[in-house]
Each structure stands twice: as C-alpha cells, then as structure tokens.
Amino acid sequence: MSEQEERILTAEDTLNFDCHENLPCFTHCCRDVNIYLTPYDVLRMRTALGMGSSEFLNQYTRSFLAKVTHIPVVQLLMNPDTLYCYFVTDSGCKIYNDRPWACRMYPLDLHPHKSGCYRIIAGAEKCFGLKENKTWTVGEWLASQGVGPYDEMERLYQSVLPAGFKPGSPMDAGLGKLLFLAYDTDIFLEMLKDSKFRRLHGIDEKEFEIACRDAEALLRLAFDYIREQLRELYPLT
Ligand code: SF4
Ligand code: SF4
Structure with missing residues (x-):
C-alpha cells in the first residue's frame, strides 16, 4: 500500500483521487463486492427504480438477522452470472444519483477504530483514480458525493436504539x-x-x-x- 492508502484521514486531510470513465478500471469496483445497505439506501434506490420496498428487497437484496445481536443485515445482490451489480452499465451506475452510501464513499470508508476518521480501502493498483492528480480534502470529496443526507438518516436510524444499548x-x-x-x-x-x-x-x-x-x-x-x-x-x- 502507498503512503496515501495507509493514512488515517480526517475531514481536513487531503487525498489525490479522480474517478472517470476513461480509466481502465471504470466500473470494475461494481463487481463482486459486498455492499450492505442502510434503510435510507433502500429508500433512495427503490424510489429511483419506481419500486416498493418489499419488491426491491425481494428482488435485489438478501437480508437476515445477524447472529447474537439480531440486527437486520441487508446485502445488495450481485448478478450470479457476471458477478456485477445489477445496476451497472457501460456508462456507469444507472441509479448514480441514488446510489448507496458505500458506493458514494468508495474508495474511502469510515475508519474502524478511529471515530470520525476515514481510511482508503482500495489499492492504486486496482483503483486507478488514486493515481490521478486531482486533490481534495476528504470533506470536499464527501460533500461532492452527496453523503450528507445519508449520514443524517443513518444517525436517526441509530438513534432508535434504546439509550444504553x-x-x-x-x-x-x-x-x-x-x-x-x-x-x-x-x-x-x-x-x-x-x-x-x-x-x-x-x-x-x-x-x-x-x-x-x-x-x-x-x-x-x-x-x-x-x-x-x-x-x-x-x-x-
Ligand atoms: S476502481 Fe476507483 S477509479 Fe476505477 S471506477 Fe472504481 S472508484 Fe473509479
Ligand atoms: S449501486 Fe451503482 S455504484 Fe453501487 S455497485 Fe451498483 S452500479 Fe456500482
């Protein structure tokens, strides 16, 4: 991993990244990937597709209750023939404006041990955008990806759990x-x-x-x- 990829990032730190359709890796990250959906992801995706929640969940996800905690887990299905996401096209994501939180964040994710921090989860050998010269702060990148409403709805979802849980x-x-x-x-x-x-x-x-x-x-x-x-x-x- 490069120095950029190993860093613990805050919203003020910078990252070099640019994703566009001229890169050889374009849409490769939409294949054979584990994407766990939030309630707000489901709302945005199924609305974009003009589907009800039950129909969307049955057709495009597998869901179960986690062992021990019994928290619901909803995973986006990949097409078993190609292993690609059902929503990918040659020109990108067909529900791009309503893509899930995890897709907006990529190649970043929340840092698992440092609250409020981020890390890069892709390697530049696969995610060529990390070799591009465009520089952003992490905060600028996240804002450009429209993660704000997703974060707000996720905070609300987490707030339904009883105090002390x-x-x-x-x-x-x-x-x-x-x-x-x-x-x-x-x-x-x-x-x-x-x-x-x-x-x-x-x-x-x-x-x-x-x-x-x-x-x-x-x-x-x-x-x-x-x-x-x-x-x-x-x-x-
Ligand atoms: S692998 Fe990285 S640069 Fe390539 S399409 Fe995906 S996010 Fe963009
Ligand atoms: S929802 Fe869109 S961005 Fe996310 S994996 Fe599927 S095609 Fe790619």
Whole structure:
C-alpha cells in the first residue's frame, strides 16, 4: 500500500483521487463486492427504480438477522452470472444519483477504530483514480458525493436504539424484526392504514397523508414508531 492508502484521514486531510470513465478500471469496483445497505439506501434506490420496498428487497437484496445481536443485515445482490451489480452499465451506475452510501464513499470508508476518521480501502493498483492528480480534502470529496443526507438518516436510524444499548450486544430476535420495518416501509405503511393503529400511536391524519406520498416522511415516522416500541420492549436504562 502507498503512503496515501495507509493514512488515517480526517475531514481536513487531503487525498489525490479522480474517478472517470476513461480509466481502465471504470466500473470494475461494481463487481463482486459486498455492499450492505442502510434503510435510507433502500429508500433512495427503490424510489429511483419506481419500486416498493418489499419488491426491491425481494428482488435485489438478501437480508437476515445477524447472529447474537439480531440486527437486520441487508446485502445488495450481485448478478450470479457476471458477478456485477445489477445496476451497472457501460456508462456507469444507472441509479448514480441514488446510489448507496458505500458506493458514494468508495474508495474511502469510515475508519474502524478511529471515530470520525476515514481510511482508503482500495489499492492504486486496482483503483486507478488514486493515481490521478486531482486533490481534495476528504470533506470536499464527501460533500461532492452527496453523503450528507445519508449520514443524517443513518444517525436517526441509530438513534432508535434504546439509550444504553451497546452495539454488538445480544438482543432478542424481536428487536431485529422491529428494526427491519425501517427497511421494508411498505409493511409499515400497511400498518399505518389502520386508523386504530394511528390513534394508538398518536399519528394524526396530516402525518398519515404526508407519509402516504413522501417516502422520507414515511421512513422518519417508522423510526419514531420503532423508537417508541423499543423503549417499551427493551427498557435498558
Ligand atoms: S476502481 Fe476507483 S477509479 Fe476505477 S471506477 Fe472504481 S472508484 Fe473509479
Ligand atoms: S449501486 Fe451503482 S455504484 Fe453501487 S455497485 Fe451498483 S452500479 Fe456500482
């Protein structure tokens, strides 16, 4: 690995990188790759494709509850014949404006041990963009990739977990099923259609109407519902 690739990066550090379709590696990073999706990734991708959440999850992902923690894991499927992502074309990603967080971050990722820091996860021998001369700060690069709304929605998702819950701690499988509603908001929308359910959870008609036509409002409402349920079911504090 080069010096650039080994560094622990903060948002103010610089990186040399430029990705464009004239590089010989163009779209190679969309092949045979493990991409784990967040609820907001699913929302953006399925909306771009004009699909419901259940249909998208069934067709393009495999999902399961993690052993021990029972946190839902949703993995983007690759085409088994080519090992390429189903959304890649010769001219790039066909859902580029709505590509998932992990694709926006690449070749960066969050540093696993240094909170608020980043690292480069690709080698310049495969990701030729790292040999290009364009220089950015990490913050500039992330802003150019539109990660802001993804980070905000992920923070909200993490905030549904009860105070005192330590990531990786074992919890009941019921937790995972409840959290999965954030991915499959079609199911949550069906629950919302029941007026008794809305009354019970203090969801007024205006909120309901907005959630019926605005996928992001629906997801925020799902987060509120999950948070409320988890606090009742798993009072950890
Ligand atoms: S491997 Fe790197 S430079 Fe090549 S297409 Fe992917 S991100 Fe861009
Ligand atoms: S979603 Fe788009 S950017 Fe991400 S792997 Fe698939 S084709 Fe590539």
